[in-house]
Amino acid sequence: MVQINQDGVEMVGKGVGFERIRRITGYLVGTLDRFNDAKRAEVGERVKHTVSREVKL
Amino acid sequence: MIQTIVKRDGRCVLFDLDKIAAAIFKAAQALGGSDYEMARALAEQVAASLEEAGNQSPTVEEIQDAVERTLVDNGHARTAKEFILYRAQRTRVRDMNTRLMKTYEELTYKSADENDIKRENANIDGDTAMGTMLKYGSEGAKQFYHMFVLRPEHSKAHLAGDIHIHDLDFLTLTTTCCQIDIDKLFTGGFCTGHGFLREPNDISSYAALACIAIQSNQNDQHGGQSIPNFDYGMAKGVAKTYRKLYTRNLAKGLELFCGIDDAEGIAKAIRDGISDARGIGPVFADDNGYRDQEAELLHEYTDGETTEKLQQFARREAVKETRRATYQAMEAFVHNLNTMHSRAGAQIPFSSINYGTDTSPEGRLVVECVLRATEAGLGNGETPIFPIHIFKVKEGINFNDGEPNYDLFKLACRVSAKRLFPNFSFIDAPYNLQYYKPGHPETEIAYMGCRTRVIGNHYDPTREIVNGRGNLSFTSVNLPRIAIRAKGDVDWFFEELDRKIDLVIDQLMERFEIQAKKKVRNYPFLMGQGVWIDSDKLGPDDEVREVLKHGTLSMGFIGLAETLKALIGQHHGESEYAQNLGLEIIGHMRRRMDDATRATGFNYTLLATPAEGLSGRFVRMDRKQFGELEGITDHEFYTNSFHIPVYYNISASEKIRLEAPYHALTNAGHISYIELDGDPLKNLDAFEQVVRYMKECGIGYGSINHPVDRDPVCGYTGIIDEVCPRCGRREGEAVSVQKLRELGCWQESAANCGYCGDPFEESERSANPLSF
Numbered sequence: 001m002v003q004i005n006q007d008g009v010e011m012v013g014k015g016v017g018f019e020r021i022r023r024i025t026g027y028l029v030g031t032l033d034r035f036n037d038a039k040r041a042e043v044g045e046r047v048k049h050t051v052s053r054e055v056k057l
Numbered sequence: 058m059i060q061t062i063v064k065r066d067g068r069c070v071l072f073d074l075d076k077i078a079a080a081i082f083k084a085a086q087a088l089g090g091s092d093y094e095m096a097r098a099l100a101e102q103v104a105a106s107l108e109e110a111g112n113q114s115p116t117v118e119e120i121q122d123a124v125e126r127t128l129v130d131n132g133h134a135r136t137a138k139e140f141i142l143y144r145a146q147r148t149r150v151r152d153m154n155t156r157l158m159k160t161y162e163e164l165t166y167k168s169a170d171e172n173d174i175k176r177e178n179a180n181i182d183g184d185t186a187m188g189t190m191l192k193y194g195s196e197g198a199k200q201f202y203h204m205f206v207l208r209p210e211h212s213k214a215h216l217a218g219d220i221h222i223h224d225l226d227f228l229t230l231t232t233t234c235c236q237i238d239i240d241k242l243f244t245g246g247f248c249t250g251h252g253f254l255r256e257p258n259d260i261s262s263y264a265a266l267a268c269i270a271i272q273s274n275q276n277d278q279h280g281g282q283s284i285p286n287f288d289y290g291m292a293k294g295v296a297k298t299y300r301k302l303y304t305r306n307l308a309k310g311l312e313l314f315c316g317i318d319d320a321e322g323i324a325k326a327i328r329d330g331i332s333d334a335r336g337i338g339p340v341f342a343d344d345n346g347y348r349d350q351e352a353e354l355l356h357e358y359t360d361g362e363t364t365e366k367l368q369q370f371a372r373r374e375a376v377k378e379t380r381r382a383t384y385q386a387m388e389a390f391v392h393n394l395n396t397m398h399s400r401a402g403a404q405i406p407f408s409s410i411n412y413g414t415d416t417s418p419e420g421r422l423v424v425e426c427v428l429r430a431t432e433a434g435l436g437n438g439e440t441p442i443f444p445i446h447i448f449k450v451k452e453g454i455n456f457n458d459g460e461p462n463y464d465l466f467k468l469a470c471r472v473s474a475k476r477l478f479p480n481f482s483f484i485d486a487p488y489n490l491q492y493y494k495p496g497h498p499e500t501e502i503a504y505m506g507c508r509t510r511v512i513g514n515h516y517d518p519t520r521e522i523v524n525g526r527g528n529l530s531f532t533s534v535n536l537p538r539i540a541i542r543a544k545g546d547v548d549w550f551f552e553e554l555d556r557k558i559d560l561v562i563d564q565l566m567e568r569f570e571i572q573a574k575k576k577v578r579n580y581p582f583l584m585g586q587g588v589w590i591d592s593d594k595l596g597p598d599d600e601v602r603e604v605l606k607h608g609t610l611s612m613g614f615i616g617l618a619e620t621l622k623a624l625i626g627q628h629h630g631e632s633e634y635a636q637n638l639g640l641e642i643i644g645h646m647r648r649r650m651d652d653a654t655r656a657t658g659f660n661y662t663l664l665a666t667p668a669e670g671l672s673g674r675f676v677r678m679d680r681k682q683f684g685e686l687e688g689i690t691d692h693e694f695y696t697n698s699f700h701i702p703v704y705y706n707i708s709a710s711e712k713i714r715l716e717a718p719y720h721a722l723t724n725a726g727h728i729s730y731i732e733l734d735g736d737p738l739k740n741l742d743a744f745e746q747v748v749r750y751m752k753e754c755g756i757g758y759g760s761i762n763h764p765v766d767r768d769p770v771c772g773y774t775g776i777i778d779e780v781c782p783r784c785g786r787r788e789g790e791a792v793s794v795q796k797l798r799e800l801g802c803w804q805e806s807a808a809n810c811g812y813c814g815d816p817f818e819e820s821e822r823s824a825n826p827l828s829f
């Protein structure tokens with residue numbers, strides 16, 4: 001919703017968060033809010049896997 | 058003289074000696090006693106002993122204590138024991154009732170945000186009316202089964218967290234999942250249970266009916282629904298659409314160039330005439346000589362030059378319109394599966410589609426369009442959550458440059474790099490390839506839901522196919538707990554594991570007995586419409602026992618990493634020794650399933666459990682019992698099945714190499730994930746290399762995770778850390794409308810969220826990458 005701030009400028013997006021889509025147990029979930037406590041913790045602890053040259057086929 | 062007693066809830070009621078006598082008599086009866094007078098005499102003694110103690114208004118507990126004492130004092134030790142058992146059972150029932158009411162209270166007054174039960178399944182919105190209703194039913198059903206249906210040893214093992222009976226709330230109701238053969242379902246039309254649908258005649262009805270089929274079946278089963286042959290099934294709809302559009306455009310041409318009045322009638326007559334005489338019609342590939350036959354007949358109405366012009370016009374327009382119609386149908390399919398509801402509106406159907414191997418031009422168009430529709434996203438450019446896409450990788454068809462569907466494989470990689478789907482399944486993995494028969498799509502491995510796999514068939518070895526089959530139920534073993542209790546004794550670990558496996562085999566069979574007694578009419582769609590294999594041979598009041606035997610009974614496990622850590626101090630990512638022990642453990646479990654299969658004739662299989670609700674449940678219980686053990690119970694979750702822990706640093710290739718051998722062992726289903734850093738769209742080669750390496754290592758089913766974030770205000774999709782790279786706002790912050798206008802991502806009509814669609818993304822979309 002467009003709101004006018006104190007400087008008289010039209011602003012939009014206040015209170016709107018970012019969507020973060022993640023995969024849990026094989027399917028996607030649109031936002032972390034729907035995750036149960038354990039899965040939230042798991043997503044938080046995930047580390048990235050490096051792709052090195054050796055994978056080249 | 059005792060006049061009143063105090064009940065458990067605090068109420069005062071009149072004392073009734075007969076009630077005590079009846080309780081004693083019941084205990085004696087259980088042991089074969091039949092002397093009510095004796096029971097009455099004992100009850101009088103109980104009352105006397107209470108009066109003697111000066112208790113004029115005893116509580117129920119005090120009376121029961123006195124009954125126990127009196128029985129023992131009079132030499133009725135066995136009756137006393139029976140009475141104590143009865144008392145304990147009553148206490149258990151009472152406790153469970155109290156607990157259930159407590160659960161209901163939390164479901165009622167707490168939001169999903171505060172209540173983990175409401176978020177047990179991320180696919181259900183626990184805050185909606187229907188979502189909460191579903192939870193009331195689910196929690197109540199579970200309590201009922203524990204009290205009255207499950208064998209006590211199974212109930213106890215589940216409640217104690219030794220095993221986990223999945224989808225327990227559906228114990229007496231239905232089975233898990235099914236691979237729906239849409240080709241067969243659509244032939245001749247079908248009935249949803251609420252109305253009959255004719256055989257579809259163009260691609261848009263094919264796509265719409267595929268959604269309805271998934272939705273209808275979702276109401277008959279508790280697991281996911283899968284279409285194993287999406288491209289093959291939908292291709293027929295494309296063929297019908299092309300045939301219709303070619304004829305219509307030819308008619309338009311006839312009307313325009315030749316001034317013929319009943320052009321539509323003539324075009325149809327020509328088509329049907331050729332079809333009757335030669336058995337051919339207009340086809341999308343345009344490779345059957347139909348147009349030559351048609352040209353001869355058209356000469357009756359016009360000259361050779363115009364005929365050629367007419368045919369070229371009809372061909373060109375029909376191709377263009379068929380492509381458009383197919384894209385729109387696939388777009389609608391994806392949109393519908395993300396918005397339609399099942400289960401009293403609480404849940405979007407859990408849908409999966411498998412494709413990638415149909416090399417017909419129609420099948421290829423379907424795959425191209427469903428991928429492009431997914432790439433484009435939903436109405437505001439959101440990433441579609443459903444269906445789960447599974448791209449079937451097969452050497453000789455789509456894996457190498459020069460193979461007919463290699464372009465689709467490349468497109469699949471690109472879409473997955475942006476939208477997380479498709480996942481990739483590998484027909485060439487030896488344990489999948491053994492079933493593969495070229496020209497028989499039903500022998501191509503398919504996966505459903507999170508990872509379920511059903512293809513082998515000991516019950517009927519002539520039907521080792523995916524179509525019409527699925528899992529019946531599954532139960533997981535708490536592996537880490539056995540390992541903790543083993544205190545390093547690997548031999549004891551295997552002995553105890555065997556005891557738990559025996560229990561699970563038993564429990565799965567017990568559950569099958571309940572499922573088998575159901576009638577066809579209990580599953581109006583799944584069985585009533587012949588979706589499940591051979592159910593079309595049954596009548597509405599027939600038991601489903603025999604046809605269910607084509608399904609699988611699966612034992613699952615989670616936390617192999619924690620198990621190894623507890624047994625030898627290292628998990629399988631940390632040492633080759635641990636990897637070998639891991640393979641020994643999972644190999645043993647698989648052998649036990651194969652043994653049970655041979656012994657019973659049922660399809661017992663081993664599952665790498667997805668563990669959504671379970672991942673936290675086991676570890677919470679084990680931490681309470683054994684304390685916080687490093688690398689074992691010190692996280693909020695047990696690691697998914699045989700995965701290397703998500704927090705362990707390891708290269709993609711190493712993770713794939715180590716997890717692949719477990720895919721061969723887990724014949725009920727498996728999946729491996731790789732977490733990629735950064736935006737994989739910027740490095741598609743690396744993305745494809747990971748998929749290729751999965752295939753080389755013998756992975757059966759894999760997917761690649763990467764962050765997909767979206768700013769709903771400016772529409773940016775990609776990686777967002779703290780600040781949106783496009784409009785520069787932070788989470789929750791406002792941004793000026795002027796700035797969005799300058800960026801070209803502002804639409805007046807979308808003032809509530811900022812923006813619809815994504816002009817940047819849209820301008821970057823490359824033209825159709827495929828040639829026909």
